[in-house]
Amino acid sequence: MKKTVFFLVLLIFSRIGVTYAAGTNPVGIGDFFLGNNIANMSNSNINQVLGLLVGPAGAPGPAGVAGKNGFNGLNGINGLPGAPGPAGPAGPAGPAGANGTVTGSAAFAGGSAVVAVCGNPQTDPGLTLGINPQFDGSGFNIASIDVGNISKDCSGRTLRLYFQIKKTESTLYSSKALITCAHDLTAADLPSNLNNISFSALNLSCSAVPAAPGLVITNIRITDLDAISTDKNQSSTNIGITIS
Numbered sequence: 001m002k003k004t005v006f007f008l009v010l011l012i013f014s015r016i017g018v019t020y021a022a023g024t025n026p027v028g029i030g031d032f033f034l035g036n037n038i039a040n041m042s043n044s045n046i047n048q049v050l051g052l053l054v055g056p057a058g059a060p061g062p063a064g065v066a067g068k069n070g071f072n073g074l075n076g077i078n079g080l081p082g083a084p085g086p087a088g089p090a091g092p093a094g095p096a097g098a099n100g101t102v103t104g105s106a107a108f109a110g111g112s113a114v115v116a117v118c119g120n121p122q123t124d125p126g127l128t129l130g131i132n133p134q135f136d137g138s139g140f141n142i143a144s145i146d147v148g149n150i151s152k153d154c155s156g157r158t159l160r161l162y163f164q165i166k167k168t169e170s171t172l173y174s175s176k177a178l179i180t181c182a183h184d185l186t187a188a189d190l191p192s193n194l195n196n197i198s199f200s201a202l203n204l205s206c207s208a209v210p211a212a213p214g215l216v217i218t219n220i221r222i223t224d225l226d227a228i229s230t231d232k233n234q235s236s237t238n239i240g241i242t243i244s
Helices: 002-021
Strands: 105-108 111-116 128-135 140-151 158-164 178-184 194-199 205-209 226-228 235-237 239-243
Touching: 128 239, 140 158
Parallel strands: 111 239
Antiparallel strands: 105 111, 128 140, 140 194, 158 178, 158 239, 178 205, 226 235
């Protein structure tokens, strides 16, 4: 408390001394920045302007600490589909396929006919062939032929029956003639996996080489297909069937 009182008393007497020492005409202070002259120390603008002189540029400060990584941006939207590229060169030829399988048989009067089948040769039992004869008063002709185990995969193909004439007394076709009868297989013919179809003059069209106009399957004499073997005890019926 004593120190405070002493300080205030000293301040008061110092102020009185300064006032006493001042003259009646205070020294004027020139404002070198604004160009006017302040004639009186009591002027209210004595401390209005503070001028600063620009010093030389300082040396660059050290680099600041790197800031934290920003947040990851949002995923962009999908771009438009690219244009198709040019066609590539042709690939090398594939390996040759395995040999096809020929299977199935038909039997009549001790003979057999080789049968080419469609479908699956590994699982299908193979085609069967049966001839139904009819007597015309002088001999037996073919009335119809039953073909069994035709796969539904044969739809759209043509079934052909071949008859090789060995000898004949017929006036409709000649000896050594080859008679071909054909039928176009459709899905209606093959409703099941394996199908049995009876072929007759109603669903077969026949032709011969040499030509035999108007020939139908019921004109074929069964004995004309037989060739007597060398031992005179065996006969062979020459019938073939294909589906292609």
